[in-house]
Amino acid sequence: MEKVCIIAEAGVNHNGDIIIAKKMVDVAKKAGVDYIKFQTFVPEKLVSRYAEKAEYQKETTDATESQLDMLRKLSLSEDEFVSLRNYCDEVGIGFISTPFDLESIDFLEKMDMDFWKIPSGEITNLPYLEKIAGTGRKVILSTGMSDIQEIEDAVKVLENNGVPEIVLLHCNTQYPTPFEDVNLSAMETIARETNKEVGYSDHTKGIEAPIAAVAMGATVIEKHFTLDKNMEGPDHKASIEPDELTQMVRAIRHIEKAIGNGIKEPTASEISNKSIARKSIVAACKIAKGDIFSEKNITTKRPGNGISPMKWYEVIGKTATRDFIEDELIEI
Known part of the structure; x- marks a missing residue:
């Protein structure tokens, strides 16, 4: 404008x-x-x-x-x-x-x-x-x-x-x-x-x-x-x-x-808050290598620098490739 x-x-x-x-x-x-x-x-x-x-x-x-x-x-x-x-x-x-x-x-x-x-x-x-x-x-x-x-x-x-x-x-x-x-x-x-x-x-x-x-x-x-x-x-x-x-x-x-310009996208001023405000899939409790990820042992919490909760069903049913402690970011 x-x-x-x-x-x-x-x-x-x-x-x-x-x-x-x-x-x-x-x-x-x-x-x-x-x-x-x-x-x-x-x-x-x-x-x-x-x-x-x-x-x-x-x-x-x-x-x-x-x-x-x-x-x-x-x-x-x-x-x-x-x-x-x-x-x-x-x-x-x-x-x-x-x-x-x-x-x-x-x-x-x-x-x-x-x-x-x-x-x-x-x-x-x-x-x-x-x-x-x-x-x-x-x-x-x-x-x-x-x-x-x-x-x-x-x-x-x-x-x-x-x-x-x-x-x-x-x-x-x-x-x-x-x-x-x-x-x-x-x-x-x-x-x-x-x-x-x-x-x-x-x-x-x-x-x-x-x-x-x-x-x-x-x-x-x-x-x-x-x-x-x-x-x-x-x-x-x-x-x-x-x-x-x-x-x-x-x-x-x-x-x-x-x-502004009408384009809906993250701005430079807010991009640093993205990982702070969003959530990731984390361990809800201790998870042993070989366990199956389920709604009982995983949850979503901040920060948002891990796997997005939008991939929830891609994680459910997968096998843990290592041990995880509570609140640790899940990796697959």
Whole structure:
């Protein structure tokens, strides 16, 4: 199995503060993730003045302000994103930002990112998908709120317009996602129906779901994180803190190793225990040369470096060629 790509989703958890954003870069690097991801948008290009907030946003921010006003406070300037990209390069961590409007696609294309990360909300945005596809870069596409037909339609648009490689992330767009709605088995459905590589973008509380997703075959994991869940902002409550991010990365790397190659055979680490844990055919009592081996004078005991008990009936009825003392390994 190839190494799982772990994306630490900073999103807008910097609260529009470049200093906090850079602290998040440091945290992500220390945790050992592959990429840190932000969100790039021009608020006026993303939402109309009439757009309401989601319920979870109303619960975690000023309920009297509009979604547009909220996003204005959470956005970073182009110069700040350039600074962030440069800082990621200095620190040695991959930089990714998701564009939420056509203007931001043009800006981020200049950043020469390794791939595009398309959010769930844009999966039915045809002009957006076509513009992304026109850059010819690899795409990782989240599929929250989608059914298989919508996923297949988006994949077709991307492929028909030049995308060379697509990874599909199963996702539930509720913050936080109730565990009964996670439905990790949908990853298998997406993989089977689209013949694409799959991963998982997680919005649950905690780190169990993404770890389980890796065990089920996810090759990309995306997880929101924050410096402090108690900070003001829409996504902090559904994010994990630095220690949890570190624990998640460690667990995923362990699971990667644990999945293995699927071949059932003794491993190098356990081979030395084989003779200790298994049994051999031994003398149950004193046996004289010429005696006939029977269920009365032989038995099975550790260690397993003698005749295997699987040859029990090959030994029964044979004649002892020498004397044996109790517990001695039988030879024939």
